[in-house]
Amino acid sequence: MTPKQQRGAETADRLLDAALQVYAEAGEQGVTVSALTRASGVSLGSMYHHFGSVDGLMDALLTRWLTRLLGELTAALERSRTARTGIRAVVQTYLGFVEEHPDAARLLHSSYADRMNMAQARQVRDAQEARLSPVAAWVDGRIAAGELVALPLPLIEGLILGPVVATARRHLSGLDDVDLAQAARVLPDRIWRSLAP
Incomplete structure (x- = not known):
């Protein structure tokens, strides 16, 4: 895996970990773009790049x-x-x-x-x-x-x-x-x- 691919995988993992944390704390309605980017520290663009929505x-x-x-x-x-x-x-x-x-x-x-x-x-x-x-x-x-x-x-x-x-x-x-x-x-x-x- 190249360094760029490794960073991409780490970003995706951070987003997934943050999504579970946000879901656990706020339920389905609390899983918003702003909550996800805030919890993960990942940019909006990166979230859309990795997952589309x-x-x-x-x-x-x-x-x-x-x-x-x-x-x-x-x-x-x-x-x-x-x-x-x-x-x-x-x-x-x-x-x-x-x-x-x-x-x-x-x-x-x-x-x-x-x-x-x-x-x-x-x-x-x-x-x-x-x-x-x-x-x-x-x-x-x-x-x-x-x-x-x-x-x-x-x-x-x-x-x-x-x-x-x-x-x-x-x-x-x-x-x-x-x-x-x-x-x-x-x-x-x-x-x-x-x-x-």
């Missing part, structure tokens, strides 16, 4: 954190020897991510992210294909081995992640009535019962 920056921020979450989930699955331990690893990794990165998790579970995902579902899925392929291969292998019920991948994904996402959203909403540690202990076995062959 505030929406472009926020889309890149969502992609950054979704890629990180999917990477952690994939790594957890790949370390698992059985379908049951894989489900436990996914649940614990997901809830651990929420605990460790609450601002990013709040963004990933926000109405902004929901709107983007609904409007661009195919593009988001295609962009994450490299991260999702190992998951699909892992599931297919466990179905072929008779360790998982033979269902289409989207249904298996829904059965695993549905309760986990609902738990994460409730925790992130600030209701303070969900213990993530308890959920990480209880949910894997409950989810396993719905997927055991």
Whole structure:
């Protein structure tokens, strides 16, 4: 990477870090050009050069954190020897991510992210294909081995992640009535019962 490319990457990272900070402090409505340039110390021109718009920056921020979450989930699955331990690893990794990165998790579970995902579902899925392929291969292998019920991948994904996402959203909403540690202990076995062959 040339020095100019390195500076460009550092500028983009500063903008992404600032965008998450501004979102965490002021919510979606607070993510404005002036708030972003003030928090990042980056010029308006640089923001437009790297991301094209505030929406472009926020889309890149969502992609950054979704890629990180999917990477952690994939790594957890790949370390698992059985379908049951894989489900436990996914649940614990997901809830651990929420605990460790609450601002990013709040963004990933926000109405902004929901709107983007609904409007661009195919593009988001295609962009994450490299991260999702190992998951699909892992599931297919466990179905072929008779360790998982033979269902289409989207249904298996829904059965695993549905309760986990609902738990994460409730925790992130600030209701303070969900213990993530308890959920990480209880949910894997409950989810396993719905997927055991």
